[in-house]
Amino acid sequence: MDNCNKNGCEFTDEIVSYMYDEIGESERVKFEQHLLDCTVCTDEFAGIANARFSMFAWHKEEFAHLPTPNIVIPYRETVEATGFLAGLRDLLTLSGWPAAATVAAGLIVSIGLGFAVINYVSGDQDMVSNTSTNIAVPPVASSEPQTSQINPIRKDSETVVVPVADDPQVRPLRASTGQRPRTERTAKAVSQRTRDTVIRNPSATTAKAPVLTTYDETDDKSLRLSDLFDEGGAG
Amino acid sequence: MYKTSTDEQLVELAVGQDPDAFGEIVRRWERKIFALCFGMLGREDDAGDAAQEAFIAAYRNLKNFRGEAQVSSWLHRIAVNQCLTIKRRQRTRAEDYFDSEDGSEERVFVASPLLSPARTTEKAERTNLIRQAVGALPTDLRQVIVMKEFEEMTFQEISETLELPLSTVKSRLYTALKQLRMRLERTPVEVV
Numbered sequence: 001m002d003n004c005n006k007n008g009c010e011f012t013d014e015i016v017s018y019m020y021d022e023i024g025e026s027e028r029v030k031f032e033q034h035l036l037d038c039t040v041c042t043d044e045f046a047g048i049a050n051a052r053f054s055m056f057a058w059h060k061e062e063f064a065h066l067p068t069p070n071i072v073i074p075y076r077e078t079v080e081a082t083g084f085l086a087g088l089r090d091l092l093t094l095s096g097w098p099a100a101a102t103v104a105a106g107l108i109v110s111i112g113l114g115f116a117v118i119n120y121v122s123g124d125q126d127m128v129s130n131t132s133t134n135i136a137v138p139p140v141a142s143s144e145p146q147t148s149q150i151n152p153i154r155k156d157s158e159t160v161v162v163p164v165a166d167d168p169q170v171r172p173l174r175a176s177t178g179q180r181p182r183t184e185r186t187a188k189a190v191s192q193r194t195r196d197t198v199i200r201n202p203s204a205t206t207a208k209a210p211v212l213t214t215y216d217e218t219d220d221k222s223l224r225l226s227d228l229f230d231e232g233g234a235g
Numbered sequence: 236m237y238k239t240s241t242d243e244q245l246v247e248l249a250v251g252q253d254p255d256a257f258g259e260i261v262r263r264w265e266r267k268i269f270a271l272c273f274g275m276l277g278r279e280d281d282a283g284d285a286a287q288e289a290f291i292a293a294y295r296n297l298k299n300f301r302g303e304a305q306v307s308s309w310l311h312r313i314a315v316n317q318c319l320t321i322k323r324r325q326r327t328r329a330e331d332y333f334d335s336e337d338g339s340e341e342r343v344f345v346a347s348p349l350l351s352p353a354r355t356t357e358k359a360e361r362t363n364l365i366r367q368a369v370g371a372l373p374t375d376l377r378q379v380i381v382m383k384e385f386e387e388m389t390f391q392e393i394s395e396t397l398e399l400p401l402s403t404v405k406s407r408l409y410t411a412l413k414q415l416r417m418r419l420e421r422t423p424v425e426v427v
Contacts, residue, residue, distance in 0.1 A: 017390070051412040051413070052384070055384040062366075066279055069282075069283035073257065073258070073261065
C-alpha cells in the first residue's frame, strides 16, 4: 500500500507481467502479497484484466478462425520492377569476360567517335583552305612590280635612292617606318643638312629630281649617322 | 531444407536470388504479420492486403537489410508502415473501419458485413466496440497490445522486435490496456 495512491500504482510492470504470467517466482509472491493489502492495485488489476479479456474476445471471435492469407510474392515482377537500377549496378560490377567484352566495346566505340571527330575537323580545315584559294585576286593594272602592292612593308625597308645629283656627297636616303618620335633638335639638324647640301651643290637647285615616291623628308623620323655628327659638332 | 536456418541466414540466401529462402521467411512470419495487420486495421481483407504488401516490400528491399536489426523487427516495421499507409489511404476515401483516433462517437462509421441489419447481434456489437476502442489507440500503444494479444509474443520478443527497453514495453501495454478499459467503460456493453 505504501507505493500506491488513487492516481496510480507503481506496480504497473508487475501488474502486466503477472497478468500475462511473465513474472519471476519471487516477484509473483511479492505482488500477490501486495494485492491482498492494496485495494487500489486490486481494482487496477481487475480493470486491466477486463480490458485484456476484451482483446482476447475480439481475437477469438474475429481473428482466430481466419485462415492465413496466401502470400504470393511476384518474384519476376519484383525483379523487373527494380530491373533498371539493378541491371545498371550489375553492369558496373561485372567481372570476368563480360567485363572485358564491355570494356572492348567501349574502346571500339570511343575510337570510332574519335575518328569521326578528326574527320569532321579536318574536313572543316580543307573547306577553309579551299575557300581561301578561291578568293579572286584583282589583276594588277599598273606597271609597278606586283610585290610592291602585295607587300608594302618590304618597300619601306628598301633603300630608296633619290637622284638629286651625281655628287657622291649626296647620301642616299632610306625610307623608314620607324615610330621613334622626332625630337625638335633632330628636325633642326635635318633642315640644316638640307641647306648645306644645297649650298655645296648649286647645280642641285636647278636639277629637279623626279618624284618616285611620296616620301617627305621632313617626316623622316629615323636617326642618321650624319645627324649624330651634326649633334656632335653642335655640342 | 531451411528448417534449421535462422532468419538472418535465410535473408542472406534470399539476397543471393534464392526465392525458396524468402518463401521460408514468409511461411514463418505470415501468420504473425497477418495478426498484426488485423489488429492494426481491424478488417480481414485489409489485413491480408497489408500483409501481402509488407512481404513484397520486404522482398524488394532485401538488399537494404543490413543485419543490424532482427528480421522480425524489420518485418514488423515494414508491416506497421504498410498498415499506416492503408489507414491513410482509407482516411482519404472516408472508409476508415476504425473510429477516429480522437474517439469521437459522431464520426461516420462504415459498417462491416457483420453489422448489416440482418446480422446485428449483441456479440457483434461488443466486438465492434472493442475494435473501435483499439483503433482509437495511438499507433505505438496499439502496436504493442496487438503484438501481445494477436501475435501472442512475449515481452522480451516485443522488446527485441521494437528495439525498446523491456520496461517501456510493459509500460506501453499497461497504458494501452488502461486506455482501452476507459474507452470501453464509456460505452458499457453487456459482456456475453
